[in-house]
Amino acid sequence: SPYLSTNFIGKYYIHKSIIDSTNNFAKEIASNAPDGTIIIAEEQTSGRGRLGRSWLSQKGCGIWMSVILKPDLQPQQAINLTQVAAISVVKAIEEIVNVECKIKWPNDIILNNKKVCGILTEMSSEIDKINYVVIGIGVNVNCDNFPEELKGKATSLYLETHSKIDRKKLTGSILNNLELYYNAYLQKGFDYIRPICIEKSITIGRQIKVITNEGEIQGYAVTIDNTGSLVVDTKEAKRISIMSGDVSVRGL
Numbered sequence: 001s002p003y004l005s006t007n008f009i010g011k012y013y014i015h016k017s018i019i020d021s022t023n024n025f026a027k028e029i030a031s032n033a034p035d036g037t038i039i040i041a042e043e044q045t046s047g048r049g050r051l052g053r054s055w056l057s058q059k060g061c062g063i064w065m066s067v068i069l070k071p072d073l074q075p076q077q078a079i080n081l082t083q084v085a086a087i088s089v090v091k092a093i094e095e096i097v098n099v100e101c102k103i104k105w106p107n108d109i110i111l112n113n114k115k116v117c118g119i120l121t122e123m124s125s126e127i128d129k130i131n132y133v134v135i136g137i138g139v140n141v142n143c144d145n146f147p148e149e150l151k152g153k154a155t156s157l158y159l160e161t162h163s164k165i166d167r168k169k170l171t172g173s174i175l176n177n178l179e180l181y182y183n184a185y186l187q188k189g190f191d192y193i194r195p196i197c198i199e200k201s202i203t204i205g206r207q208i209k210v211i212t213n214e215g216e217i218q219g220y221a222v223t224i225d226n227t228g229s230l231v232v233d234t235k236e237a238k239r240i241s242i243m244s245g246d247v248s249v250r251g252l
């Protein structure tokens with residue numbers, strides 16, 4: 001692609017017209033695939049979201065893509081790669097579409113209070129070594145017929161801007177930005193990524209609810225700390241930090 005200026009991400013790529021899920025496929029081939037291999041599909045028949053949800057992936061309207069990475073990191077440091085991917089998508093949308101998106105911590109991309117992109121990071125690791133990470137990115141680019149039950153919550157770049165976007169250009173920019181921020185994260189750590197995550201956050205400064213394994217927590221989102229956790233002042237007046245969970249932001 002003329003839009004790709006990376007050293008390794010996207011150098012090997014597999015394009016499918018139809019597939020169950022690019023993340024499933026990526027996990028099948030990951031052990032034998034070079035670092036930075038990407039899988040792109042025109043359509044997914046069982047696109048997967050976080051927390052066992054499904055992800056609608058209609059034909060030819062979105063970017064349904066998975067990136068295989070093999071970082072030399074501790075498994076717990078790989079959690080932040082979701083945020084690395086999220087800021088990469090936000091920067092790419094700014095570059096190509098010229099609109100500002102926000103990140104609902106840790107990884108939903110929000111435009112005009114609706115979701116335009118979701119990220120599903122999956123990992124295979126041993127005690128202290130990562131075998132591979134698969135970052136699945138789903139962007140609703142030119143989609144224009146969401147089912148009724150998604151209409152208030154999901155949108156596409158096309159529905160918000162009224163102009164069709166070149167998916168190849170946007171894909172190239174996502175991968176260029178991903179390589180940039182991924183390298184920065186590997187070399188400089190989360191400190192380098194953190195200010196961008198904070199600047200683009202739609203969660204910080206708002207009342208939120210978080211579903212965790214221990215139950216539901218309500219509180220006020222204060223900041224993102226230097227490990228990438230969300231810092232929350234609970235309504236019981238305790239300050240806690242959350243590494244992952246399902247966050248709902250009041251009003252979204």
Ligand code: BTN
Nearest residue numbers: 021047048049050065118136138
């Ligand atoms: C979420 O918001 O819950 C995450 C959605 C992730 C969707 C992408 S589309 C490409 C990749 N393949 C999948 O099955 N899911 C991810």
